[in-house]
Amino acid sequence: MGLSFDEARHLLSRAGFGGTPDEIRSLMTSDRQGAVTHLLTMPGNKAVTPPPAWIHRLPPLPKLRKVWTDRERKAFHEQLKMQGHELKAWWYRELVTTRHPLLERMTLFWHNHFTSSLHKVRWPAFLYQQNVLLRLYALGSFRTLLQAIAKNPAMLLYLDTQTNRREHPNENFARELFELFTLGEGHYTEEDIKQAARAFTGWHLDHQTGAFRIDLRHHDDGPKQVFGKQGHFEGDDILSLTLEQPQLARYLVGKLWREFVSDQPDPVTVGRLADSFRRKNYEVAEVLKELFLTAEFWAPENRGVLIKSPVELIVGTTRLFNLPLDEATPHIAYGRRLGQDLFDPPNVKGWPGGLRWITTSTLLDRTQLLQRAIRGHETGHPHGMVGMTQAQGVTWLATEPLDVVQATLLPLAPVQPLTAGQERGQAVHHCVVDPVYQLK
Amino acid sequence: MTTSGIHRRALLQAALALPFLWLRPAWPSQVLAEDRAAPPPGSRHRERMLLLVELHGGNDGLNTVIPYDDPAYYRARPQLAIPRDQVRQLTPRVGLHPALSPLLALWDAKELAWIQGVGYPKPNRSHFRSIEIWDTASGSEEVLDKGWLSALFEQYPLPGGFSAEGILLGKGDAGPLGGGKTRTIALNDPAQFLHQAGTVTPVSVPTPNRALAHILEVRREISQAAADLQGRMQQVPPLPIDFPSHKFGKQLEVAARLIAAKVPVAVIKVTHGSFDTHAGQLTAHHRLLEELAQGLLTFRAAMVQQGLWRDVLVMTYSEFGRRVGANASHGTDHGTAAPHLLMGGRVRGGLYGTSPSLTDLAAGDLKHTLDYRSVYATVIEQWWGLPAVSFRSGRYPAVECLTSWDGA
Numbered sequence: 001m002g003l004s005f006d007e008a009r010h011l012l013s014r015a016g017f018g019g020t021p022d023e024i025r026s027l028m029t030s031d032r033q034g035a036v037t038h039l040l041t042m043p044g045n046k047a048v049t050p051p052p053a054w055i056h057r058l059p060p061l062p063k064l065r066k067v068w069t070d071r072e073r074k075a076f077h078e079q080l081k082m083q084g085h086e087l088k089a090w091w092y093r094e095l096v097t098t099r100h101p102l103l104e105r106m107t108l109f110w111h112n113h114f115t116s117s118l119h120k121v122r123w124p125a126f127l128y129q130q131n132v133l134l135r136l137y138a139l140g141s142f143r144t145l146l147q148a149i150a151k152n153p154a155m156l157l158y159l160d161t162q163t164n165r166r167e168h169p170n171e172n173f174a175r176e177l178f179e180l181f182t183l184g185e186g187h188y189t190e191e192d193i194k195q196a197a198r199a200f201t202g203w204h205l206d207h208q209t210g211a212f213r214i215d216l217r218h219h220d221d222g223p224k225q226v227f228g229k230q231g232h233f234e235g236d237d238i239l240s241l242t243l244e245q246p247q248l249a250r251y252l253v254g255k256l257w258r259e260f261v262s263d264q265p266d267p268v269t270v271g272r273l274a275d276s277f278r279r280k281n282y283e284v285a286e287v288l289k290e291l292f293l294t295a296e297f298w299a300p301e302n303r304g305v306l307i308k309s310p311v312e313l314i315v316g317t318t319r320l321f322n323l324p325l326d327e328a329t330p331h332i333a334y335g336r337r338l339g340q341d342l343f344d345p346p347n348v349k350g351w352p353g354g355l356r357w358i359t360t361s362t363l364l365d366r367t368q369l370l371q372r373a374i375r376g377h378e379t380g381h382p383h384g385m386v387g388m389t390q391a392q393g394v395t396w397l398a399t400e401p402l403d404v405v406q407a408t409l410l411p412l413a414p415v416q417p418l419t420a421g422q423e424r425g426q427a428v429h430h431c432v433v434d435p436v437y438q439l440k
Numbered sequence: 441m442t443t444s445g446i447h448r449r450a451l452l453q454a455a456l457a458l459p460f461l462w463l464r465p466a467w468p469s470q471v472l473a474e475d476r477a478a479p480p481p482g483s484r485h486r487e488r489m490l491l492l493v494e495l496h497g498g499n500d501g502l503n504t505v506i507p508y509d510d511p512a513y514y515r516a517r518p519q520l521a522i523p524r525d526q527v528r529q530l531t532p533r534v535g536l537h538p539a540l541s542p543l544l545a546l547w548d549a550k551e552l553a554w555i556q557g558v559g560y561p562k563p564n565r566s567h568f569r570s571i572e573i574w575d576t577a578s579g580s581e582e583v584l585d586k587g588w589l590s591a592l593f594e595q596y597p598l599p600g601g602f603s604a605e606g607i608l609l610g611k612g613d614a615g616p617l618g619g620g621k622t623r624t625i626a627l628n629d630p631a632q633f634l635h636q637a638g639t640v641t642p643v644s645v646p647t648p649n650r651a652l653a654h655i656l657e658v659r660r661e662i663s664q665a666a667a668d669l670q671g672r673m674q675q676v677p678p679l680p681i682d683f684p685s686h687k688f689g690k691q692l693e694v695a696a697r698l699i700a701a702k703v704p705v706a707v708i709k710v711t712h713g714s715f716d717t718h719a720g721q722l723t724a725h726h727r728l729l730e731e732l733a734q735g736l737l738t739f740r741a742a743m744v745q746q747g748l749w750r751d752v753l754v755m756t757y758s759e760f761g762r763r764v765g766a767n768a769s770h771g772t773d774h775g776t777a778a779p780h781l782l783m784g785g786r787v788r789g790g791l792y793g794t795s796p797s798l799t800d801l802a803a804g805d806l807k808h809t810l811d812y813r814s815v816y817a818t819v820i821e822q823w824w825g826l827p828a829v830s831f832r833s834g835r836y837p838a839v840e841c842l843t844s845w846d847g848a
Contacts, residue, residue, distance in 0.1 A: 160718045160719050160769055160771075162769075163718075163719050163767075163768060163769030163771075164768075164769075165768040167768050168765075168766070168767045168768030168769075169767070169768075170718060170719070170767045170768065170769050170771075170773065171773050171774075172718050172773070175565070175566070175774075179566050179568075185566055185568075185569050190565065190803070263650070263651075301648075304649065304651075304652070305649055305650070305651050305652075306651060307651050307654075307655075346611060347497075347567065347714070347716075348567075349567070349568050352613070354651075355650070355651065355654045356613065358654060358655050358658055359608075359624075359626040359658065360624075360625045360626050360627070360633075360658055360661050360662050360665065361625075361626035361627060361628060361633070362626070363640070363655065363658050363659065363662065364633065364636035364637060364639075364640065364662065365636070367636070367639055367640060368636055368639070371639065412649075412652075415643055415645055415652075415656070416643060433639075435643075435652060435655040435656060435659065436652065438651075438655055439649075439651055439652060439655075
């Protein structure tokens, strides 16, 4: 049986950035299995937006930087700032134009999982390379992603692995590996962290080549005990030991549930999916397929119960109303104001999300953003988006029946019902500033 | 009037009937009719503001209040120790990081108390878990979902003149004000807030959808807060004092303006950081402490100028201190106990508690000498004059570092 309009809308809003009435209807010819498979098997695991020119450049060597004049240093900082902006604009462009929204949603998910920030890493090219890596395995093997991210230049710098040496181990990476990347708090001991940190000593970024290498002078190859097992563990062994922990799959499935289903994971279903995830060697597309086919995913009581992240709100609205992207400057500025500055998560735990997206301050900014977007209010203002009237080719707003417009814009009935005889422009405005528009 | 408003009013009236009319507003403009009811006999509660300063990331206590007379300090940190001749000596045993020099004016005026060795048993070294413990006043192994101030305000609700319990400035989260029914306003720029709040109409619809209920609640808070802020901010001229231009200084400037405008809230929270100095600590920590000290000194000047310094208590906190020994990155990893400061016009300046031993360590970390809940008890009992509160694990004695109520 084909999906209903509301079901197809639900799937597109959860597994992407929402859709126009035509996009929604095109899924209605498939059943759940077919629609989910279609979204998960779209080809490609690379961005199509051309990247900035500087993505392969290496940071200037420390010995060069030492002899810089103040002026050179200032110019360098300006350059970093500009590149950071270009990097964010690049990703917004991909998010807005992608034909594979689920790939971008999962890349965002991993960006919020394996966090790194421009603020700490400083070199935008490294963040670009990390983003490419996250997208490459976004729907692929978590095992491969974990092994690669541990050696990723941005991550080596972000969690201080770069300065983790045998003489004085730095625990930052080992701690977050267990606490945030794989197991969650309470499933390892302080001693596990100390021992694991030793295995990652000497895991450095080669300044000359920008590549990962193990610096044997600083590497501790002595015996270690982690999770009750003993051996001359290397960093990769620690990752393998971690992947053997049943808790890992439970932790990740729980997190995926909160991202895609609801803020209250069902322990039984999570357990079932976790077993399967582990059995299927941590293939992300496989576990997502099972997640999207759970009864809970489709349950009416779970529709419209998640709050759109700032990036989902901005990107979804831009896509839906076909708003101009230009340099993406307003997108970047609003993302920051709404609390989700791409490539700059607040700390290693990432954006806390959920209800915390909405505060007195961000709710006002969200409303302002939406009003400007659909009204063309204050066009020309640096934060202003050009309005609906100037949007290109959004015929459905003018031609679809009003009930379809409402069902496209909102996952649930609006808090304040549309009044009969409301003029179309007013009705659209009404829906978009209704609190329910914030939900997915 | 919304359902929740009626509920709230009923609660307030019930609260007023009980013998803990607390925080009786002393600012005439906000006294509502219902608050003019005669205070219960013996009540001396009055309007007092708490300014929370979160040192986000885990401040290195040992390089803040420095045990410069202890050779073990210099042995543990050959690269990171502050040389004895640079330490700003407070006593023959401890002194301040040189970047904290601006605070010496407050120390000399006896308005600055350092509480030493603050921590908790079985310390957790995760940023997120440890700040959650601090935020909720929980033990190391129990998980509570309400901030300690949220819980307090539920036990002792504020009188009706208050538009919200707290205001958040900067990037930090609600922390101690999180969870429960606490109304917290996240505010970056008051003028912009007012402008935008005009576009929000409050609606009340009962719903089992928690996300929707949250958004509707936030809308109600916005409308109410905007109404309160509106009049007050217009009445107050700009402060005649220049604040430092860094982010922390700007937060304190907004805080000072809000307090000067007598905006009716009990708590303002600002955030400074990141203090997570795993690498290259010397320079980073110097800058952070310098900004902290400059900011607080300016804030004090603004409060003194407004005649409000005796109505404000400043308190720092942080998820943990850092390891005693340095790591190879010229930084320090997550540790345990650390000193914290209380300052204000009613603080009895000085050094309180005991500096933890640098030789009697637990797994390379300091053993705390004072439970952090004692600092909270100080705020609750000595600052706000409320009865002693039982935390989940019992009562903790307040630190006697504020002028007594009788002397107030």
